[in-house]
Amino acid sequence: MRIAVVTPYSDEPVDWLVRGHASLAGQGHAVTHILVADGRPDPAVAAWADQHIVLRHRHDDGGxxxxxxxxxxxASQRFDAVTFLDAADWFLPGHLDGMVTVMAAAGADAATARRVLHRIDGTPVGVCPRIDGLRTVDASGILLRPTAFPAIALWCLVPAPIAGDAAQSVLGYLQGRNRRIAVAGPAATVAKRVRARAFNAGLDAGPWAPWLTDADLPDPAAVARWWRDLDTDERERQFRRIGIH
Structure with a gap:
C-alpha cells in the first residue's frame, strides 16, 4: 500500500521533524512524507522531505x-491511503502496519489509533485517557482510504471556535457519512509531544521554553459540548457550511 504521511510545520525545531520522519522507516508500507510549510519554509527540511509544499501565507490555525x-x-496523486503526523509527534514501530491491517480486516474506510503522551523533551508519561479512537481521535492518529478522502477538506471547514481540535470534526464527518472506522490496538502507537506548560511542570524546560504554550491539551469533549450549546438554527447553518447537511 502506498501511504502519504502529511506533516504541517511552521516554526518547530527541525530535530522534531527529523524524528517524525525517521519514525516512518520500517512501517511495513511504501511511505511518502509530504511536509507542508505554513508560511515559513525551511531549506533544511526541503532538502530531505520526500515532497515539500510551501504555503506562502502563514495561517496560524494549528496546521x-x-x-x-x-x-x-x-489524494490527487492517487495514494492508496493518507495519514497525518503533527510536527512534534512521531509514530511508534508497527503503527502504520497495524492501522492498515485492522482497516483491511474490517473492510473499513478509515482507521484510528490511540496515543502515548510525552513531555516536551520526549520522555513518555503514559497512554492518553482522552483518546479512544472511536469517539475521540488525535490528528496524528487518522488513516484515510480514498472513500474517506472527502473528509480531508474538513480540516479547514470547521468553525473557528473548535478549529484547534479539528480532528474531532473529521471523525464526526466520517461517522455522519456512515463511513466504517476501524480502531487499531489495543496498544497506543502515536507518540504525542505535549507542549502545554502545565503538563511539563517540574521539568527543567529551559531548553524548551520557546516552544512551551499556555494552552492545555484540547479536550475532545469540549467539541461536542460546543455543538450541543448552539441553538437549532445556528447548528444547521454550521452544518450546511461544512457540508454535513
Whole structure:
C-alpha cells in the first residue's frame, strides 16, 4: 500500500521533524512524507522531505490549512491511503502496519489509533485517557482510504471556535457519512509531544521554553459540548457550511 504521511510545520525545531520522519522507516508500507510549510519554509527540511509544499501565507490555525493542502495533494496523486503526523509527534514501530491491517480486516474506510503522551523533551508519561479512537481521535492518529478522502477538506471547514481540535470534526464527518472506522490496538502507537506548560511542570524546560504554550491539551469533549450549546438554527447553518447537511 502506498501511504502519504502529511506533516504541517511552521516554526518547530527541525530535530522534531527529523524524528517524525525517521519514525516512518520500517512501517511495513511504501511511505511518502509530504511536509507542508505554513508560511515559513525551511531549506533544511526541503532538502530531505520526500515532497515539500510551501504555503506562502502563514495561517496560524494549528496546521489545519497545511493538513488540507498536503492531504488533497496526496489524494490527487492517487495514494492508496493518507495519514497525518503533527510536527512534534512521531509514530511508534508497527503503527502504520497495524492501522492498515485492522482497516483491511474490517473492510473499513478509515482507521484510528490511540496515543502515548510525552513531555516536551520526549520522555513518555503514559497512554492518553482522552483518546479512544472511536469517539475521540488525535490528528496524528487518522488513516484515510480514498472513500474517506472527502473528509480531508474538513480540516479547514470547521468553525473557528473548535478549529484547534479539528480532528474531532473529521471523525464526526466520517461517522455522519456512515463511513466504517476501524480502531487499531489495543496498544497506543502515536507518540504525542505535549507542549502545554502545565503538563511539563517540574521539568527543567529551559531548553524548551520557546516552544512551551499556555494552552492545555484540547479536550475532545469540549467539541461536542460546543455543538450541543448552539441553538437549532445556528447548528444547521454550521452544518450546511461544512457540508454535513
Amino acid at each position: 489545519n490549512a497545511a493538513r488540507m493542502a498536503g492531504g488533497l495533494s496526496a
